[in-house]
Amino acid sequence: MGNIVSKILSPLNKLKGFLSIFAHNFRGMIGLLIILMFTFMALGAPLLTPYHPIRDQWLSGAYSAPALLKQLPKALGGMPNSAENFAVTDNKDFSDGLTGWNYTLSTWKSNTTHPIAVSYDSDVGLNFSRKDAVAIPGGDGSAKITYLRDNGTSGYGSLSVAFYRKFTFPYAGTPRKWVVNINMLPTGTVSRSINYTVPIDFYNGTWADYNLTINYLTVPVKVYMYMQRLTDGRMFTIWPYSNYSARGMDFTKGSSDPGNQIPGIGTLKWDTKSLDQYWPPPNTPWVITDLMLCDSEIVRFPTTGLANATTADVVTQMFPEGLLPSDYLFGVNMTFVDPASSLKSKMPIETTVYLDNMWLTFQGRIWGILGTDQYGSDLWSQLVNGSLISLYVGLLSAVLSVGLGLIVGLSSGYMGKYVDEVLMRFSDMLLVVPTLPLLIVLIAVIGPGLENLILVIGLLGWMGFARLVRSQVLTLKERPFVEAARAVGAGKIHIMGKHILPNVMSLVYVSLATSVPGAIVAEAALSFLGFYDPSRMSWGRMLYEAQGSGGVRYWWWVIPPGLCIALLAIAFIMLGFALDEVFNPRLRMRR
């Protein structure tokens, strides 16, 4: 009974003794504390951040700065006026009638009612995605713009309507990017029809009068979307954009075109280039998928004076710091083209355009704890999740390489002769070849997965430790207790496992700790060179992305991952030194 108790207690007492010495080692405790901190970060990642490091994109604009910088004055590197994410989405789906929306019709000189009418249709809701379009009868409602001309009247020419809403951009800084969404369904009314009597010419030469049903004809609609700054009345068309180059996007104030008057704000001048390709075909419900999103990254402004205007120019011209915060309009302008001389001019016309899901979002320049990367993903989430990868790679590769080194060192040292010669020449061979290129070549052969990284780093890191163990074993082998065991008749495996292994275990612990940093830095280096696991964001890959995308100029992107790598590496080195001192009392004395 007492024997069992002492068997359980003796390792516990040993551990207690070890801990009491270790606890007095300042460096070791600091190292352990840092490692525990990163372990907490790795395991508690879901608590620390709700976002996925790669999949959650466009949380904010690309290259957003840490939110804390907004609290700092400019002199200290702060960004006090930065825009945050902002969206204009009130009543975007017209579920609340036309509340919030306004429209302006072009001048109509006749005393009859204006042919264009804007109304609310509660029976139609549009739900488009880029792939397919569905008009849902009885949906949440949409805005309905109708152009109507009775039978027998000649064409009215071009008439237009501007349908818009006002919003206030509340920040004093330029946003990074905006996106406008609109769903449109231009259509001729198919349900109403009129009977015509048409003479028909048969092939055999006879004639007959037939009653045919002809749908109301549609007129083409020219559509453009715009945003207007109310401070100075400047107007920017944001769609259509053609070939991603500048084309008639800017409307100068003052040119006279009575068709495009917007009262109190200015006059529009339509670019004369052909827009035929955007004209909706008649009679069929038609989806303008291109209209789904107007993105400031795609819109380009005219080249006059601004040769090859860039993306940044669009946003900074529309939202210049000096004029913010300011009121804006965003809306859609439609021109119904119904020339008086057209063939259709004597026929009845009804064209309807349904509008739905009109909203506008802004991506800010400030986000979260550490900002965002070039895809608007959360950097803090990447940093937190990266600690798991580094610990995982570091520890597993260290275990692999120390295990291999132990086996090689033990067998090489104890067996001697040919075993020793073969194993040591093999390890020399690996030592002589440059490590990093060899690592990269091996990764290129087996593919850049995380497990492959661990395998390769572990397989190339055992040589030094094997030599250390070997030299230790060579001296242990000659000690009396080994000789005694051999004299009693113990086998080689038994002696190695029971008598020599316990005496090199302290080396194993120390080496486990000191080979982690090498593995962590090697993983980071490989990731930085582009050999990363594409499904995971490690610290090395963060730096790779920063360098590849020009994010190097943002300290909040570059500094944290490197600092984490260095901190974790130093922590393990300190732990290793501390273990060394605990296991070798001689070192403690000499300090």
Place this chain on the structure above:
Amino acid sequence: MGLRQYIMKRVIYSLVLLVLVMSLNYFIFMIMPGDPVTLFIHPYKKGNATEVAIQTAALRKLWGIDDPPVIRFFRYLGNMLTWNFGISFTDRESVSVLIAEKLPYTLVLIGGSTVFAIIFGVVLGAFAAHKRGGRFDTFSVVSSLIFYSLPTFWLGLVLIFIFYTNLGWFPHAMAKPPEWDVGGKFPAPFALTSSSASSLGVFVTVNPSELWRYLSGYAMHSFLPVLTLTLFQYGGFLLLARATMIEALTEDYIVTARAKGVAEQSVIFKHALKNASLPLITSVALSFGFMLSGAIITEGVYSWPGLGRWIFNAITIKDFNILQAIFYIIAVCVILANFIADLLYGIIDPRIKY
């Protein structure tokens, strides 16, 4: 064991190692995916299937790709031993020529930084060992540990951030100003002029302002990469120098020297450091591969047109000949350096008997 026997043993050992490394070098690239023939065929031919087929067959025959593996292996050994590395499949140029073209850049980087790192590391390490346990010792050990464990590429990025982005003191990419390549802007520090007085004499005249432009252009561009590699290496040298100096300073002859009244500076540098420099020599000899790893990363960060970036590109496009040549040359260098270091031991330290 006599000196001759010892040398013979080291020579045999080195040769065995060399053959082993050459075999490893061969087998790694045998299993590496990728086909040199498709790499070599000119891109504009790729559209024409028959031409490509003819060319492929011709090249396979010319390079003996379809020969039995044993023959190919021995042919490879022969080529390596005769310093014949073949051509780069993508640059379509002899590998030796390309190496000669890029080696100077890398030598400047590695050589410069290693010299600086040794000087700083050894001097600071010697002082740290001398004042062991003091504030300077703690500081230098901690700082070298930090620089030792910092990832090189991150150090490079941070230096770019400080010295290029913020201060704008140094350029961050390439080995020379880009405008030198445009329209004869390359500085001409030396000019050959034939003297008008004597038709025989050709004089080399030095244009001081051009010479200054030439040197400063290269110096400015190499500052940050060399600094990065120096910081990367100096921690290791400092720790090593400190450890060996601590060992050496406890020896009896130091006590004797001090007792004789030798100046402290002379004790440190003449008596202790000289004896402590042995392990340093081995470590420099062994660290060729290590330096190359540093060069690959540093050259990547700074777009430095040397061997490192070239090797990296060769790996990504699987241009085997380059890699085989580099691995082989580095291995030969390390083996040779080890061999020489082993022999030097006896010269520097007369106590060592073979």
